């Protein structure tokens with residue numbers, strides 16, 4: 185994705201996950217907003233995004249962060265697939281996770297994580313990756329060396345922890361206690 189589209193993707197993330205009110209919008213309870221309404225609101229707040237760029241970000245995004253669908257009113261709507269800090273009910277069903285999941289983070293965070301487990305912070309859920317490579321990329325967003333953690337998801341599910349998978353393949357859970365975490 186070129187630099188302009190990365191900028192558009194970040195702009196959409198900010199509005200659709202964290203600050204819809206910054207452009208005068210409210211998301212519906214499931215996090216959707218009408219595409220035309222969104223584009224008009226961005227333009228009205230001096231942050232215009234063209235429909236072509238929105239489509240390019242939705243379909244070309246490395247991580248498929250956004251989903252477009254047709255609402256009950258027959259109009260196109262868009263939402264972020266995960267990562268919200270504003271309250272939304274994504275309506276994801278509980279699913280049996282793979283036996284192991286992975287989490288990439290900064291090495292400096294590991295002692296704290298091994299004490300209190302993985303906590304969701306301001307996000308809705310702890311984000312886990314299905315493969316080590318993705319976890320590596322997630323961890324590399326932090327400064328300093330990356331630490332890779334393996335989560336015993338089978339054992340967690342066995343003791344009643346619930347998991348969901350976002351539309352773009354991120355595994356979500358409420359909290360990962362330290363006993364299920366192993367540093368790779």
Ligand code: HQG
Nearest residue numbers: 249267289290293296297300301302303305307311322354
């Ligand atoms: C850490 C990106 C100390 C955790 C990615 C992480 C992902 C703790 C940071 C998505 C801790 C939170 C989410 C504890 C957790 N002590 N540190 N007890 N528990 N942490 O960004 O998982 O590009 O909220 O390790 O691809 O890094 O936005 O979570 O380093 O899918 O689409 O606290 O964000 O997606 O950071 O990333 P984040 P994350 P997007």
